[in-house]
Amino acid sequence: GNDRLYQALCKLLGREELATDPRFTTNPQRVRNRNELIPILQESFQKRETDEWLAELRTTGIPCGPINTVSQVFKDEQLQARGFIWECEHPTAGTIKLSGSPMHFSETPTRLYKAPPLLGEDNERFLKEGQEG
Known part of the structure:
Protein backbone atom coordinates (compact mmCIF):
# COMPACT_ATOMS: atom_id res chain seq x y z
CA GLY A 1 0.00 0.00 0.00
CA ASN A 2 3.00 2.33 0.32
CA ASP A 3 3.29 4.81 -2.57
CA ARG A 4 7.11 4.94 -2.34
CA LEU A 5 7.33 1.15 -2.62
CA TYR A 6 4.89 1.16 -5.53
CA GLN A 7 7.05 3.68 -7.37
CA ALA A 8 10.13 1.53 -6.71
CA LEU A 9 8.26 -1.50 -8.04
CA CYS A 10 7.25 0.34 -11.22
CA LYS A 11 10.89 1.32 -11.79
CA LEU A 12 12.10 -2.25 -11.17
CA LEU A 13 9.53 -3.60 -13.63
CA GLY A 14 10.57 -1.05 -16.24
CA ARG A 15 7.04 0.34 -16.14
CA GLU A 16 7.73 3.82 -14.75
CA GLU A 17 4.64 5.17 -16.53
CA LEU A 18 2.46 3.21 -14.09
CA ALA A 19 3.80 5.29 -11.19
CA THR A 20 2.32 8.45 -12.71
CA ASP A 21 -0.82 6.90 -14.21
CA PRO A 22 -3.70 8.71 -12.43
CA ARG A 23 -5.51 5.39 -11.93
CA PHE A 24 -2.65 4.06 -9.80
CA THR A 25 -0.77 6.95 -8.13
CA THR A 26 -2.14 6.37 -4.62
CA ASN A 27 -3.04 3.21 -2.75
CA PRO A 28 -6.80 4.00 -2.71
CA GLN A 29 -6.64 4.52 -6.50
CA ARG A 30 -4.75 1.23 -6.98
CA VAL A 31 -7.35 -0.58 -4.88
CA ARG A 32 -10.18 1.05 -6.81
CA ASN A 33 -8.56 0.10 -10.14
CA ARG A 34 -7.04 -3.24 -9.17
CA ASN A 35 -8.90 -5.08 -11.95
CA GLU A 36 -6.86 -3.05 -14.44
CA LEU A 37 -3.56 -3.06 -12.50
CA ILE A 38 -3.30 -6.74 -11.60
CA PRO A 39 -3.14 -8.04 -15.21
CA ILE A 40 -0.44 -5.45 -16.01
CA LEU A 41 1.65 -6.58 -13.03
CA GLN A 42 1.06 -10.26 -13.81
CA GLU A 43 2.32 -9.78 -17.35
CA SER A 44 5.49 -8.14 -16.05
CA PHE A 45 6.14 -10.78 -13.38
CA GLN A 46 5.69 -13.65 -15.84
CA LYS A 47 8.79 -12.55 -17.75
CA ARG A 48 11.20 -13.95 -15.13
CA GLU A 49 11.47 -16.75 -12.61
CA THR A 50 10.29 -16.33 -9.02
CA ASP A 51 13.80 -16.58 -7.54
CA GLU A 52 15.03 -13.81 -9.84
CA TRP A 53 12.18 -11.52 -8.81
CA LEU A 54 12.66 -12.25 -5.12
CA ALA A 55 16.35 -11.31 -5.30
CA GLU A 56 15.58 -8.09 -7.20
CA LEU A 57 12.69 -7.10 -4.95
CA ARG A 58 14.71 -7.72 -1.78
CA THR A 59 17.67 -5.73 -3.14
CA THR A 60 15.29 -2.86 -3.90
CA GLY A 61 13.85 -3.03 -0.37
CA ILE A 62 10.40 -4.16 -1.46
CA PRO A 63 8.91 -6.68 1.00
CA CYS A 64 8.15 -9.91 -0.84
CA GLY A 65 7.83 -13.66 -0.66
CA PRO A 66 6.92 -16.47 -3.00
CA ILE A 67 3.41 -17.81 -3.41
CA ASN A 68 3.92 -21.55 -3.22
CA THR A 69 1.87 -24.43 -4.50
CA VAL A 70 0.94 -27.12 -1.98
CA SER A 71 3.64 -29.34 -3.50
CA GLN A 72 6.25 -26.60 -3.01
CA VAL A 73 5.18 -26.12 0.61
CA PHE A 74 5.70 -29.80 1.37
CA LEU A 79 9.09 -25.90 6.93
CA GLN A 80 10.36 -29.46 7.22
CA ALA A 81 13.02 -28.39 9.74
CA ARG A 82 10.38 -26.59 11.83
CA GLY A 83 8.16 -29.66 11.95
CA PHE A 84 5.40 -28.03 9.92
CA ILE A 85 5.05 -31.05 7.63
CA TRP A 86 3.45 -34.09 9.21
CA GLU A 87 2.97 -37.53 7.68
CA CYS A 88 0.23 -39.88 8.81
CA GLU A 89 -1.58 -42.99 7.68
CA HIS A 90 -4.99 -42.43 6.16
CA PRO A 91 -7.37 -45.42 6.05
CA THR A 92 -7.98 -45.18 2.29
CA ALA A 93 -5.23 -42.90 0.91
CA GLY A 94 -2.24 -44.50 2.62
CA THR A 95 0.56 -42.25 3.81
CA ILE A 96 -0.38 -38.60 3.38
CA LYS A 97 1.32 -35.31 4.20
CA LEU A 98 -0.45 -32.62 6.17
CA SER A 99 0.51 -29.12 7.16
CA GLY A 100 0.82 -28.58 10.88
CA SER A 101 0.60 -25.42 12.90
CA PRO A 102 3.06 -22.68 11.97
CA MET A 103 3.19 -21.76 15.67
CA HIS A 104 5.14 -23.70 18.25
CA PHE A 105 4.52 -23.28 21.96
CA SER A 106 6.93 -24.61 24.57
CA GLU A 107 4.24 -25.96 26.86
CA THR A 108 1.34 -26.55 24.49
CA PRO A 109 2.25 -28.82 21.58
CA THR A 110 0.26 -28.31 18.40
CA ARG A 111 0.95 -31.72 16.88
CA LEU A 112 -1.75 -33.41 14.83
CA TYR A 113 -2.61 -36.88 16.11
CA LYS A 114 -4.77 -38.45 13.43
CA ALA A 115 -5.61 -38.27 9.77
CA PRO A 116 -8.62 -36.29 8.55
CA PRO A 117 -11.87 -38.24 8.89
CA LEU A 118 -13.51 -39.98 5.97
CA LEU A 119 -16.57 -38.34 4.48
CA GLY A 120 -19.40 -38.78 6.99
CA GLU A 121 -17.19 -40.60 9.51
CA ASP A 122 -18.05 -38.28 12.39
CA ASN A 123 -21.67 -37.52 11.47
CA GLU A 124 -23.23 -39.76 14.09
CA ARG A 125 -21.04 -38.41 16.88
CA PHE A 126 -21.75 -34.77 15.98
CA LEU A 127 -25.47 -35.35 15.55
CA LYS A 128 -25.60 -37.08 18.93
CA GLU A 129 -23.66 -34.23 20.59
CA GLY A 130 -26.03 -31.72 18.97
CA GLN A 131 -29.06 -33.46 20.48
CA GLU A 132 -27.48 -33.54 23.94
CA GLY A 133 -26.41 -29.89 23.91
Whole structure:
Protein backbone atom coordinates (compact mmCIF):
# COMPACT_ATOMS: atom_id res chain seq x y z
CA GLY A 1 0.00 0.00 0.00
CA ASN A 2 3.00 2.33 0.32
CA ASP A 3 3.29 4.81 -2.57
CA ARG A 4 7.11 4.94 -2.34
CA LEU A 5 7.33 1.15 -2.62
CA TYR A 6 4.89 1.16 -5.53
CA GLN A 7 7.05 3.68 -7.37
CA ALA A 8 10.13 1.53 -6.71
CA LEU A 9 8.26 -1.50 -8.04
CA CYS A 10 7.25 0.34 -11.22
CA LYS A 11 10.89 1.32 -11.79
CA LEU A 12 12.10 -2.25 -11.17
CA LEU A 13 9.53 -3.60 -13.63
CA GLY A 14 10.57 -1.05 -16.24
CA ARG A 15 7.04 0.34 -16.14
CA GLU A 16 7.73 3.82 -14.75
CA GLU A 17 4.64 5.17 -16.53
CA LEU A 18 2.46 3.21 -14.09
CA ALA A 19 3.80 5.29 -11.19
CA THR A 20 2.32 8.45 -12.71
CA ASP A 21 -0.82 6.90 -14.21
CA PRO A 22 -3.70 8.71 -12.43
CA ARG A 23 -5.51 5.39 -11.93
CA PHE A 24 -2.65 4.06 -9.80
CA THR A 25 -0.77 6.95 -8.13
CA THR A 26 -2.14 6.37 -4.62
CA ASN A 27 -3.04 3.21 -2.75
CA PRO A 28 -6.80 4.00 -2.71
CA GLN A 29 -6.64 4.52 -6.50
CA ARG A 30 -4.75 1.23 -6.98
CA VAL A 31 -7.35 -0.58 -4.88
CA ARG A 32 -10.18 1.05 -6.81
CA ASN A 33 -8.56 0.10 -10.14
CA ARG A 34 -7.04 -3.24 -9.17
CA ASN A 35 -8.90 -5.08 -11.95
CA GLU A 36 -6.86 -3.05 -14.44
CA LEU A 37 -3.56 -3.06 -12.50
CA ILE A 38 -3.30 -6.74 -11.60
CA PRO A 39 -3.14 -8.04 -15.21
CA ILE A 40 -0.44 -5.45 -16.01
CA LEU A 41 1.65 -6.58 -13.03
CA GLN A 42 1.06 -10.26 -13.81
CA GLU A 43 2.32 -9.78 -17.35
CA SER A 44 5.49 -8.14 -16.05
CA PHE A 45 6.14 -10.78 -13.38
CA GLN A 46 5.69 -13.65 -15.84
CA LYS A 47 8.79 -12.55 -17.75
CA ARG A 48 11.20 -13.95 -15.13
CA GLU A 49 11.47 -16.75 -12.61
CA THR A 50 10.29 -16.33 -9.02
CA ASP A 51 13.80 -16.58 -7.54
CA GLU A 52 15.03 -13.81 -9.84
CA TRP A 53 12.18 -11.52 -8.81
CA LEU A 54 12.66 -12.25 -5.12
CA ALA A 55 16.35 -11.31 -5.30
CA GLU A 56 15.58 -8.09 -7.20
CA LEU A 57 12.69 -7.10 -4.95
CA ARG A 58 14.71 -7.72 -1.78
CA THR A 59 17.67 -5.73 -3.14
CA THR A 60 15.29 -2.86 -3.90
CA GLY A 61 13.85 -3.03 -0.37
CA ILE A 62 10.40 -4.16 -1.46
CA PRO A 63 8.91 -6.68 1.00
CA CYS A 64 8.15 -9.91 -0.84
CA GLY A 65 7.83 -13.66 -0.66
CA PRO A 66 6.92 -16.47 -3.00
CA ILE A 67 3.41 -17.81 -3.41
CA ASN A 68 3.92 -21.55 -3.22
CA THR A 69 1.87 -24.43 -4.50
CA VAL A 70 0.94 -27.12 -1.98
CA SER A 71 3.64 -29.34 -3.50
CA GLN A 72 6.25 -26.60 -3.01
CA VAL A 73 5.18 -26.12 0.61
CA PHE A 74 5.70 -29.80 1.37
CA LYS A 75 9.19 -29.69 -0.19
CA ASP A 76 10.31 -26.54 1.66
CA GLU A 77 13.37 -27.34 3.78
CA GLN A 78 12.63 -24.64 6.36
CA LEU A 79 9.09 -25.90 6.93
CA GLN A 80 10.36 -29.46 7.22
CA ALA A 81 13.02 -28.39 9.74
CA ARG A 82 10.38 -26.59 11.83
CA GLY A 83 8.16 -29.66 11.95
CA PHE A 84 5.40 -28.03 9.92
CA ILE A 85 5.05 -31.05 7.63
CA TRP A 86 3.45 -34.09 9.21
CA GLU A 87 2.97 -37.53 7.68
CA CYS A 88 0.23 -39.88 8.81
CA GLU A 89 -1.58 -42.99 7.68
CA HIS A 90 -4.99 -42.43 6.16
CA PRO A 91 -7.37 -45.42 6.05
CA THR A 92 -7.98 -45.18 2.29
CA ALA A 93 -5.23 -42.90 0.91
CA GLY A 94 -2.24 -44.50 2.62
CA THR A 95 0.56 -42.25 3.81
CA ILE A 96 -0.38 -38.60 3.38
CA LYS A 97 1.32 -35.31 4.20
CA LEU A 98 -0.45 -32.62 6.17
CA SER A 99 0.51 -29.12 7.16
CA GLY A 100 0.82 -28.58 10.88
CA SER A 101 0.60 -25.42 12.90
CA PRO A 102 3.06 -22.68 11.97
CA MET A 103 3.19 -21.76 15.67
CA HIS A 104 5.14 -23.70 18.25
CA PHE A 105 4.52 -23.28 21.96
CA SER A 106 6.93 -24.61 24.57
CA GLU A 107 4.24 -25.96 26.86
CA THR A 108 1.34 -26.55 24.49
CA PRO A 109 2.25 -28.82 21.58
CA THR A 110 0.26 -28.31 18.40
CA ARG A 111 0.95 -31.72 16.88
CA LEU A 112 -1.75 -33.41 14.83
CA TYR A 113 -2.61 -36.88 16.11
CA LYS A 114 -4.77 -38.45 13.43
CA ALA A 115 -5.61 -38.27 9.77
CA PRO A 116 -8.62 -36.29 8.55
CA PRO A 117 -11.87 -38.24 8.89
CA LEU A 118 -13.51 -39.98 5.97
CA LEU A 119 -16.57 -38.34 4.48
CA GLY A 120 -19.40 -38.78 6.99
CA GLU A 121 -17.19 -40.60 9.51
CA ASP A 122 -18.05 -38.28 12.39
CA ASN A 123 -21.67 -37.52 11.47
CA GLU A 124 -23.23 -39.76 14.09
CA ARG A 125 -21.04 -38.41 16.88
CA PHE A 126 -21.75 -34.77 15.98
CA LEU A 127 -25.47 -35.35 15.55
CA LYS A 128 -25.60 -37.08 18.93
CA GLU A 129 -23.66 -34.23 20.59
CA GLY A 130 -26.03 -31.72 18.97
CA GLN A 131 -29.06 -33.46 20.48
CA GLU A 132 -27.48 -33.54 23.94
CA GLY A 133 -26.41 -29.89 23.91
